[in-house]
Amino acid sequence: MAASLSTALLTDKYELTMVDAALASGAAERRVTFELFGRKLPPTRRFGVVAGTGRILEALERFEFSDDQIAWLEAQDYLAPATLEYLRNFRFSGDIYGYAEGECYFPGSPLLTVEGTFAECTLLETLLLSVLNFDCAVASAASRMTIAAHGRPCIDMGARRTHERAAVSAARAAVIGGFVSTSDLEAGKRYDLETVGTSAHSFTLLYESEPEAFAAQVARLGPSTTLLVDTYDIAKGVENAVAAARAAGGELGAVRLDSGDLVAHAFKVRGQLDSLGAHTTRITVTSDLDEYAIAALGAAPVDSYGVGTRVVTGSGVPTAALVYKLVEREGVPVAKESESKQTIGGRKVAGRLFDDEGYASEELLVTGGTWEETQSVLKDAGARPLQHKIVDGGMLDPNLWGPGAVEEAAAHHRRSRNELPYPAWRLSEGEPGIPTRVSAIEDVRS
């Protein structure tokens, strides 16, 4: 594998030094369970949204050390020859259970459960966290925005506001959170997402006059295009835009507003469009939107929202604060005891409970018992099981990652979010939408 495609060095150095020391001491082959979860939700988040699972499978497929990488590590001179040999032959051969992409999650929800030898589970730690911390942060923000938009389409336009490769993943995560499309072409191509975009202010400024610029755009993109009307005077821009589309024999698709007081402008522009008879011409707005700005535009005559900075940076929460903790060693629960960062030992099997009206009421995490026993106990308790085996003895489930995976994750998110009680949908700070309870299997049975 070419070094540029390998994901094996997207890793903290300490994962390799731990493997090195554990191989030498004989502990590297101990069977362990790691869980990936958030200790709590970030402030203002009533639920998190799982995104990135498909990308993890993509990345695992490429988690092999290339000759070039091994040579570099060898030259760094801190790993034993036996460790280098282990890395050279490394393929993850354990099991991974995961929440479905699009699932809502809560404090303690084990988004991933990774079982295998200490060495193989440790090597994946950083990569798993990087992918999920970023993608879940974006999907969670996107979901809040699509709640605030009340069915009006939200479009990701944030590519320029985050790292160029992160932008591709952000577009994917935004769509899982309910966005309908993205401006990012690489994301469109790679994940089969709808792409959108027409023109910027620079295009208008390229021409001697606004009518000339609009005519040039309509000539190629047709009258159904979206014209950006605020390069100069907005009222004049709207007039020019409608005229440009009609000169080409059609009614204008939409106008875009990208500055100023969007609520006030939307009302004015809608009135102007209607007075021009352009009743079918839509209004799209795009300046510094987040879930609060979108909510504030709820009563304004706006047809779609283009969101940039705030969606790709998680709207104030750029990382989901997920952690990866050892919870079992050779079947024995283990836990760190340091203050403020305690973990609960033992593997957790998760189910969602519902009240009599069918709304989600509790995130139940059951400790003890085998996977099979716990699943059956969850079923008897009326819970929806939340974990699926996504990697089985190192074999990846291709359904989670091929064509249609993003669409399915977005559909799953709609279903999962619709199960939540009303308080979970609120934008304000507050408690998680449903409480999390950790119970021993005996207590759930009884």
Next chain:
Amino acid sequence: MAASLSTALLTDKYELTMVDAALASGAAERRVTFELFGRKLPPTRRFGVVAGTGRILEALERFEFSDDQIAWLEAQDYLAPATLEYLRNFRFSGDIYGYAEGECYFPGSPLLTVEGTFAECTLLETLLLSVLNFDCAVASAASRMTIAAHGRPCIDMGARRTHERAAVSAARAAVIGGFVSTSDLEAGKRYDLETVGTSAHSFTLLYESEPEAFAAQVARLGPSTTLLVDTYDIAKGVENAVAAARAAGGELGAVRLDSGDLVAHAFKVRGQLDSLGAHTTRITVTSDLDEYAIAALGAAPVDSYGVGTRVVTGSGVPTAALVYKLVEREGVPVAKESESKQTIGGRKVAGRLFDDEGYASEELLVTGGTWEETQSVLKDAGARPLQHKIVDGGMLDPNLWGPGAVEEAAAHHRRSRNELPYPAWRLSEGEPGIPTRVSAIEDVRS
């Protein structure tokens, strides 16, 4: 070029539709100038730090559309055959002037000035912004942290808190901002950065007891390693750590504290180490640090800071809010007039002025005149010119991107930051460290 390496689709769709419409109207070949700058600095930032220029050159080298990408665009059916042909043959052939990597910048500073045809300058827009918005945000946060650390080393440990590829760039940017090393191996390999890391809590939990875990680590990493002492009881951990190193015939290199009240723990642990005679054993701290936490630890006996989340997410400012604006068309200044987003037309040539004591006093942006005339005027005014030609007729300057480039950028940042007056170094909210003035060349001459 393989599609996976090409950077050409890391682009908003509207760049391509604008090129398409401009090619059809005949305006695509007009000579233009775009500037990349920030309208203002984010709150709490007294200066920004340029980072990412070297990565831009790396990305430009790969900015070619692959056959596979052209086929995908063709199937999308919104670009004219002539546009597809233009893209198929595309290589940027214009000029780019840029601030040096590591330079401090202020509102309006033209970090990049891109000159060429409208089509070629437009195609680069999204990629240039993505790279600089992310890298500058991280470098600017890193610089504030290294100011707060007063010479104690800061280490990037944030790989798991941001997108896996963004993490690699974040490490690079953090080092430009003054960090000494990173935990991210891919960054270490690609940019020749020092890497660090020893072990996590999971390593301690893998063993039956803490002494057993410490012995295993010291056996491979030597007594000079850093032992993590807060998995169980800290005082007991310190005792075990010092004993483990001494059993291996040396004095312990360092202990790491990763939870709780770091100030209080640092004093206690230093006292304990000294009472054990371990005077050379250092203390490194790593839990949720940012520039304020680092400043608060200034009086505590701490030897180095491991920073995670906050450096890779820009410490509250995850994007530098840089924009890319058309400022000249065929030599004529142009500017958008929309409220709250005005731009100043015309290309700006930048110089930094100094007061009698040698401190920077003003960011001077001169409009009008040729590059040569303006450089000479700046020189006469005693200003340090800030822009360098980094791409000349499509040819990239290899010095800005090969081995040593990051080290040189970090050194340049130290020089540039040392020129700033004291208020620019403050962590609190306030005005930019120096004011920006835009002047016509005639006014500067006189």
